[in-house]
Amino acid sequence: MRNDDLLSPLRYQGGVLELLDQRILPIEEKWIGYRDYREIARAITDMVVRGAPAIGCAAAYGVAIGAKQGAALSEVIATLRATRPTAVNLFWALDRMQRMSPPSPENLEREAIAIHQEDIAACVAIGNFGAPLLPAGNVLTHCNAGALATGGYGTALGVIRSAQQAGKKFTVFVDETRPFLQGSRLTAWELQKSGIAVQLITDNMAAHFMQKGEIQSVVVGADRIAQNGDTANKIGTYGVALLAAAHQIPFFVAAPLSTIDLKTADGSQIPIEERSSREVTHIGDRALAPAGIGVRNPAFDVTPARLIAAIITEKGVARAPYAASLKLVKVE
Ligand code: MRU
Numbered sequence: 001m002r003n004d005d006l007l008s009p010l011r012y013q014g015g016v017l018e019l020l021d022q023r024i025l026p027i028e029e030k031w032i033g034y035r036d037y038r039e040i041a042r043a044i045t046d047m048v049v050r051g052a053p054a055i056g057c058a059a060a061y062g063v064a065i066g067a068k069q070g071a072a073l074s075e076v077i078a079t080l081r082a083t084r085p086t087a088v089n090l091f092w093a094l095d096r097m098q099r100m101s102p103p104s105p106e107n108l109e110r111e112a113i114a115i116h117q118e119d120i121a122a123c124v125a126i127g128n129f130g131a132p133l134l135p136a137g138n139v140l141t142h143c144n145a146g147a148l149a150t151g152g153y154g155t156a157l158g159v160i161r162s163a164q165q166a167g168k169k170f171t172v173f174v175d176e177t178r179p180f181l182q183g184s185r186l187t188a189w190e191l192q193k194s195g196i197a198v199q200l201i202t203d204n205m206a207a208h209f210m211q212k213g214e215i216q217s218v219v220v221g222a223d224r225i226a227q228n229g230d231t232a233n234k235i236g237t238y239g240v241a242l243l244a245a246a247h248q249i250p251f252f253v254a255a256p257l258s259t260i261d262l263k264t265a266d267g268s269q270i271p272i273e274e275r276s277s278r279e280v281t282h283i284g285d286r287a288l289a290p291a292g293i294g295v296r297n298p299a300f301d302v303t304p305a306r307l308i309a310a311i312i313t314e315k316g317v318a319r320a321p322y323a324a325s326l327k328l329v330k331v332e
Contacts, residue, residue, distance in 0.1 A: 008152035026189035037066030044083040051149020056089035060112035063097040067105040085271040087223040119151030122256040125314035127162030137216025140173040143234035144186035145221025155254040210247040222255040229305030229322025230267025241307040250309040267302035
């Protein structure tokens with residue numbers, strides 16, 4: 001695949017990082033230019049850029065830009081580390097940038113570009129490993145683990161793209177993914193743009209369509225995979241995994257090795273980000289709930305490894321017991 005055919009949420013040239021503003025898709029396709037690492041940190045917190053691998057790529061460019069600005073590397077990295085806690089790709093990318101020696105602006109820029117390009121290649125490889133696993137029939141996905149969430153091509157949507165390129169015929173059921181609506185705003189947009197058949201559903205419809213026999217597999221991305229295979233992903237993923245198990249539908253996780261955190265023993269150790277109550281009480285400026293109401297808004301949940309049929313990486317497919325298989329694909 002040629003890189004210029006590829007949808008990517010980030011582009012970098014001449015010391016400027018441009019991000020496709022994912023807060024306003026699909027209404028508007030607007031690119032914002034960044035020349036300051038502190039603004040890149042804010043863009044990650046505010047979800048201008050989101051999705052675990054894309055956050056890692058943006059942070060790496062943030063370090064390169066911080067170095068060009070002449071800021072202390074320790075301060076740049078500390079600022080970027082404090083943006084979002086769950087996706088381990090952020091910390092993986094920052095650790096990799098920190099290891100760069102010597103940490104010259106040129107070397108850091110080259111390393112950031114390499115992280116971005118390697119992520120695209122990883123997604124294509126994930127797609128090729130994952131496509132043959134999908135049984136005949138329709139597939140459901142949750143949140144956005146597509147080109148928009150990665151360097152490009154996507155993890156879960158990479159599997160779906162590769163399956164379509166291999167000639168498989170199916171419809172993708174897309175959960176809208178409350179409260180930030182990554183499914184309806186981003187996944188539906190991205191798949192439509194790629195000419196892949198979509199049925200958009202609200203999150204509470206998945207059980208119904210599984211019961212009706214309209215969904216034959218589930219594939220999702222991941223924000224952090226613990227050593228035992230427990231997987232943090234967008235809030236609601238655990239519920240989908242339980243539904244899939246109840247209907248004997250295989251539930252696949254697609255993620256690059258940068259998402260696997262062998263230092264975290266199990267899912268209970270994964271930090272779960274809690275975001276603003278406003279994401280739940282409002283859509284845009286419109287209130288959906290009484291003012292002052294108590295709200296919880298965890299952005300992620302953890303799917304236990306026992307519910308996962310396989311974890312698809314760029315180095316191959318890991319299956320239970322994950323404590324052994326993940327160590328084989330990710331040699332540290
Ligand atoms: O809060 P977000 O939009 O950053 O959450 C994104 C997800 O949960 C994705 O499914 C995950 O990062 C995998 S992206 C390839």
